[in-house]
Amino acid sequence: GQNIDQPTEMTATEGAIVQINCTYQTSGFNGLFWYQQHAGEAPTFLSYNVLDGLEEKGRFSSFLSRSKGYSYLLLKELQMKDSASYLCAVGSGNTPLVFGKGTRLSVIA
Amino acid sequence: GAVVSQHPSWVICKSGTSVKIECRSLDFQATTMFWYRQFPKQSLMLMATSNEGSKATYEQGVEKDKFLINHASLTLSTLTVTSAHPEDSSFYICSAGELAGYNEQFFGPGTRLTVL
Numbered sequence: 001g002q003n004i005d006q007p008t009e010m011t012a013t014e015g016a017i018v019q020i021n022c023t024y025q026t027s028g029f030n031g032l033f034w035y036q037q038h039a040g041e042a043p044t045f046l047s048y049n050v051l052d053g054l055e056e057k058g059r060f061s062s063f064l065s066r067s068k069g070y071s072y073l074l075l076k077e078l079q080m081k082d083s084a085s086y087l088c089a090v091g092s093g094n095t096p097l098v099f100g101k102g103t104r105l106s107v108i109a
Numbered sequence: 110g111a112v113v114s115q116h117p118s119w120v121i122c123k124s125g126t127s128v129k130i131e132c133r134s135l136d137f138q139a140t141t142m143f144w145y146r147q148f149p150k151q152s153l154m155l156m157a158t159s160n161e162g163s164k165a166t167y168e169q170g171v172e173k174d175k176f177l178i179n180h181a182s183l184t185l186s187t188l189t190v191t192s193a194h195p196e197d198s199s200f201y202i203c204s205a206g207e208l209a210g211y212n213e214q215f216f217g218p219g220t221r222l223t224v225l
Contacts, residue, residue, distance in 0.1 A: 041218070041219065043202075043216050087152070097143075102153075104150075
């Protein structure tokens with residue numbers, strides 16, 4: 001079966017660091033994606049991990065451990081505009097991406 | 110980067126009418142496009158996979174006769190909501206992948222449908 005778990009909601013303070021975890025159990029795997037979605041808008045691509053380790057891209061980093069079925073998205077120097085939903089998704093060949101339910105992040109002053 | 114457009118961005122229609130939503134890949138060819146529906150504060154729900162030149166693959170629980178999908182070319186897929194009802198009001202999003210077997214998907218901006 002396909003199962004992706006991530007926390008439903010998180011709150012963090014402006015300027016801080018927040019880590020959003022994602023665990024997955026899928027029948028295949030060829031990559032894990034993180035997307036950001038602001039309310040009323042479509043998701044936008046943030047990162048892609050296919051090998052174990054940390055991928056850094058500016059204030060955002062994403063980590064993958066394939067043996068543990070685990071990933072996290074790390075957001076540094078949080079800004080108010082980072083308040084959004086963050087979607088974890090797993091790809092497995094030619095099948096559609098399997099999305100988690102998303103984590104709603106609220107950044108407060 | 111790859112760009113996907115959707116038209117219209119929003120539509121209001123009367124109950125019982127049909128609405129067509131277009132999804133276009135602007136700078137790449139997409140053999141496969143995906144249609145999602147999203148209700149407020151809920152996650153993306155995959156409705157169907159649209160395959161160029163063949164029938165769409167619908168997810169369980171999605172009515173094929175109500176949500177008609179046509180993937181007429183490598184750059185265009187359409188979703189027609191037939192005999193729309195207020196419960197069909199939702200945010201409809203399409204996505205497309207650039208390379209077969211590579212799962213990165215590029216999302217269109219979405220279409221907000223309101224059925225009165």
